[in-house]
Amino acid sequence: MKYGKTVIENGVLPTICRQCDMHCGIDAHFEDGKITKITSLKTHIQNRGRLCPKGSAAVETVYHPDRLLKPLKRGKDGRYREITLEQAMEEIAAKLLEIREKHGARAVSCWQGEALGFAQQEKYARRFIHAFGSPNFFSCDSLCWASRQLAYTLVQGYWNSCPDFRNASLVVFWGTNPPVSHPTFMVPFTEGRENGSRLIVIDPRLSNIAKQADLHLKPLPGSDGALAWGIIRYLLQQENYDKEFVVNHTVGFKEFAAYAQQFTPEYVSSQTGLTRQEILDCCGMIAESLPKMINYVGVSIEHQDNGVNSVRTIACLGAICGAVDIQGGDLWPEGMGERDLTLYRELPLTEISPVGADRYPVLYEMIKECHTMTGMEYMLGKGEYPVKAMILSGGNPANTNPNSGKVEEALSNLELLVVRDMFLTETTRLAHYILPAASFLERTELHVYSHYQHVSVSRKVLEIEGVKDEYSFWHDLSHRLGFGDKYFPWKTESEVNRWLLKPTGISLEDLEVHPEGMEYKPVRYRKYTSVPFPTPSGKVELRSDYLETLGLSPLPTYQEPLYLREGNKDYPYILITGARKAVYYHSRFRNINRFRKLHPEPEAEFHPLDADRLGLKDGETVRISSKIGSITVLVKIMKSDEIREGIIQVTHGWEQESNVNRLTFDEINDPISGFPQLTSIPVNVEKEPG
Ligand SMILES: Nc1nc2c(c(=O)[nH]1)N[C@H]1C(S)=C(S)[C@@H](COP(=O)(O)OP(=O)(O)OC[C@H]3O[C@@H](n4cnc5c(=O)[nH]c(N)nc54)[C@H](O)[C@@H]3O)O[C@H]1N2
Ligand SMILES: Nc1nc2c(c(=O)[nH]1)N[C@H]1C(S)=C(S)[C@@H](COP(=O)(O)OP(=O)(O)OC[C@H]3O[C@@H](n4cnc5c(=O)[nH]c(N)nc54)[C@H](O)[C@@H]3O)O[C@H]1N2
Numbered sequence: 001m002k003y004g005k006t007v008i009e010n011g012v013l014p015t016i017c018r019q020c021d022m023h024c025g026i027d028a029h030f031e032d033g034k035i036t037k038i039t040s041l042k043t044h045i046q047n048r049g050r051l052c053p054k055g056s057a058a059v060e061t062v063y064h065p066d067r068l069l070k071p072l073k074r075g076k077d078g079r080y081r082e083i084t085l086e087q088a089m090e091e092i093a094a095k096l097l098e099i100r101e102k103h104g105a106r107a108v109s110c111w112q113g114e115a116l117g118f119a120q121q122e123k124y125a126r127r128f129i130h131a132f133g134s135p136n137f138f139s140c141d142s143l144c145w146a147s148r149q150l151a152y153t154l155v156q157g158y159w160n161s162c163p164d165f166r167n168a169s170l171v172v173f174w175g176t177n178p179p180v181s182h183p184t185f186m187v188p189f190t191e192g193r194e195n196g197s198r199l200i201v202i203d204p205r206l207s208n209i210a211k212q213a214d215l216h217l218k219p220l221p222g223s224d225g226a227l228a229w230g231i232i233r234y235l236l237q238q239e240n241y242d243k244e245f246v247v248n249h250t251v252g253f254k255e256f257a258a259y260a261q262q263f264t265p266e267y268v269s270s271q272t273g274l275t276r277q278e279i280l281d282c283c284g285m286i287a288e289s290l291p292k293m294i295n296y297v298g299v300s301i302e303h304q305d306n307g308v309n310s311v312r313t314i315a316c317l318g319a320i321c322g323a324v325d326i327q328g329g330d331l332w333p334e335g336m337g338e339r340d341l342t343l344y345r346e347l348p349l350t351e352i353s354p355v356g357a358d359r360y361p362v363l364y365e366m367i368k369e370c371h372t373m374t375g376m377e378y379m380l381g382k383g384e385y386p387v388k389a390m391i392l393s394g395g396n397p398a399n400t401n402p403n404s405g406k407v408e409e410a411l412s413n414l415e416l417l418v419v420r421d422m423f424l425t426e427t428t429r430l431a432h433y434i435l436p437a438a439s440f441l442e443r444t445e446l447h448v449y450s451h452y453q454h455v456s457v458s459r460k461v462l463e464i465e466g467v468k469d470e471y472s473f474w475h476d477l478s479h480r481l482g483f484g485d486k487y488f489p490w491k492t493e494s495e496v497n498r499w500l501l502k503p504t505g506i507s508l509e510d511l512e513v514h515p516e517g518m519e520y521k522p523v524r525y526r527k528y529t530s531v532p533f534p535t536p537s538g539k540v541e542l543r544s545d546y547l548e549t550l551g552l553s554p555l556p557t558y559q560e561p562l563y564l565r566e567g568n569k570d571y572p573y574i575l576i577t578g579a580r581k582a583v584y585y586h587s588r589f590r591n592i593n594r595f596r597k598l599h600p601e602p603e604a605e606f607h608p609l610d611a612d613r614l615g616l617k618d619g620e621t622v623r624i625s626s627k628i629g630s631i632t633v634l635v636k637i638m639k640s641d642e643i644r645e646g647i648i649q650v651t652h653g654w655e656q657e658s659n660v661n662r663l664t665f666d667e668i669n670d671p672i673s674g675f676p677q678l679t680s681i682p683v684n685v686e687k688e689p690g
């Protein structure tokens with residue numbers, strides 16, 4: 001199908017893909033006023049000629065027959081009917097004012113999902129909600145990325161989401177599978193391998209990256225912290241760490257080193273299920289490679305019940321080796337100095353109790369995220385005050401947040417739920433108003449690659465009548481509510497881009513002629529020799545006074561995973577969730593036929609001995625149950641080296657009775673970040689009769 005108006009009728013234009021957080025450079029090809037093909041922009045700094053399958057599928061997504069093109073309103077009978085955008089916006093504005101009048105501004109909230117998260121698009125929503133008078137901004141940061149960001153920030157004051165793989169002697173991947181999840185990492189990583197860098201992968205499964213490893217360790221889920229402490233103890237005993245760096249640039253070393261002593265190879269083995277020899281091999285390889293070592297931590301470490309402290313331990317391991325802000329290590333990226341769209345300085349609104357800020361103060365103070373799982377309680381009327389309305393865009397939390405049954409209940413309890421999406425989803429089905437959203441090809445925004453200290457701008461190459469981009473939506477709504485002139489004065493997103501860039505010395509025109517990206521500041525190393533680390537003490541904090549004042553553990557202490565501590569004979573298997581598939585993105589892309597053919601059905605991965613014990617055959621249906629619910633999926637029996645015995649893996653994003661978040665809980669949260677536990681869920685498995 002063809003609709004909308006393209007910026008050129010025929011030809012090729014460079015822009016940026018924003019279907020995931022890699023922001024690859026792409027070329028959009030046009031024929032007779034339609035986008036016909038997406039290829040990679042060979043010169044772009046980020047992907048240098050690579051394109052993942054999802055990149056090319058943007059054409060199918062944008063012109064998909066199921067794409068939402070008209071606003072829908074739910075009637076009293078529960079059925080959705082088309083409504084004009086003008087009427088929908090008018091009614092939404094009126095309802096927001098009514099709720100603010102009745103319950104106060106903080107009863108209104110925003111939510112931004114992964115499709116818009118982490119950058120410019122998310123900041124519009126943050127700006128809007130504060131301008132409206134409410135501090136309640138929710139997002140997928142309550143279960144993604146924020147634990148790593150705050151763990152690293154607690155230790156060294158920053159987190160670099162893409163370290164210098166090209167120049168490292170050793171890369172250690174902890175619970176991450178970059179060929180699938182971060183395809184562009186493979187560009188510098190492959191160059192590093194060609195230069196002789198070695199690779200350790202720590203993962204209970206034989207992931208794509210584990211197949212390339214010099215050493216693959218398969219620890220029990222949730223035990224990574226013990227392994228990291230074991231490595232630290234070994235290096236301290238061998239006196240193989242950067243003493244000069246430790247003395248001059250860290251605090252808390254004495255207490256830290258004393259705590260490490262208990263992590264003998266025997267104890268680490270008892271926690272991780274790894275052999276003493278495997279642990280010593282890992283320590284030995286690290287000791288030989290210092291200091292050019294990279295530890296990259298994946299989302300699965302965040303999804304453990306003591307995740308922040310596990311990540312802090314790994315950050316401390318890099319720090320004592322001096323692998324901080326050096327070539328081949330963990331660069332401390334410098335920002336571009338663009339203007340800030342958010343209003344946290346001007347209108348912090350902390351006096352009206354942002355949701356979750358009292359329960360998870362570190363998450364709120366460092367990331368400015370209201371804890372979504374606490375938010376559900378407020379929506380259900382069990383919080384300090386009620387949350388009655390939400391404007392949600394670019395996310396599908398009824399599928400992707402833990403305990404999705406409860407999420408459905410909470411969102412259904414709202415007086416106003418507005419969802420902006422390109423398709424109908426499990427979340428739009430709960431909305432009072434569903435608004436069609438523009439795709440990334442229908443907006444223009446800045447993309448900052450902080451690890452390369454580069455910036456690009458993407459261009460709007462398509463316009464579809466009645467389908468608003470995010471900025472136009474916030475602009476329109478804020479003007480109806482009376483604060484548009486003050487907070488959303490820019491008529492177009494290009495004007496916003498220009499305003500953002502003003503203090504940087506880079507102009508929009510420069511960026512438009514440099515689609516491959518422009519360097520905003522050359523990369524410099526060892527900045528800490530002249531500038532203090534951005535932590536409270538100005539040094540790397542192996543011990544945090546800040547956490548201690550909050551009653552949290554000052555050292556990144558290890559805690560045995562809950563399932564090992566408590567044991568549970570009713571739920572004898574351990575479920576890990578979320579191992580990504582190259583062609584799916586959370587709940588997205590299942591409507592692309594050629595992708596669906598590759599992975600047609602939801603499945604659970606089993607070790608052959610577990611399958612034998614349970615009497616399961618490949619392709620049979622099983623029921624997997626946790627203490628809160630059950631799902632049905634197909635059995636996939638792996639080879640014996642592909643997954644650890646006793647562990648089952650199910651990828652999230654499938655609908656209804658196969659949605660693994662019907663099993664994951666929302667109440668056992670990381671004590672520092674409040675993250676849910678998504679990788680060590682005790683479950684039981686039964687064969688489905690028939
Ligand atoms: N194609 C595709 N790409 C994506 C996404 C997607 O849905 N699809 N999602 C994007 C998002 S938002 C994110 S956050 C990233 C996540 O990307 P990554 O952080 O790379 O996460 P995964 O690819 O899920 O890989 C996690 C690995 O950790 C292992 N694992 C599970 N539990 C444990 C444990 O306790 N310890 C250890 N050591 N390993 C464990 C799993 O077996 C799995 O192989 O991917 C992004 N990229
Ligand atoms: N069990 C389990 N659950 C998990 C995870 C796990 O590992 N295990 N991983 C978690 C992680 S790391 C994350 S980040 C979350 C992500 O969870 P979500 O934020 O819910 O992400 P998606 O499912 O990708 O939903 C994105 C939605 O945005 C829509 N969309 C796409 N492009 C646009 C656009 O340009 N504009 C707008 N308005 N909408 C658009 C899509 O159609 C889709 O419905 O899931 C989490 N859920």
Ligand code: SF4
Nearest residue numbers: 017020023024052055
């Ligand atoms: S990795 Fe794929 S989906 Fe992500 S930005 Fe690049 S091309 Fe787009």
Ligand SMILES: [Mo]
Nearest residue numbers: 114144145299
């Ligand atoms: Mo994520």
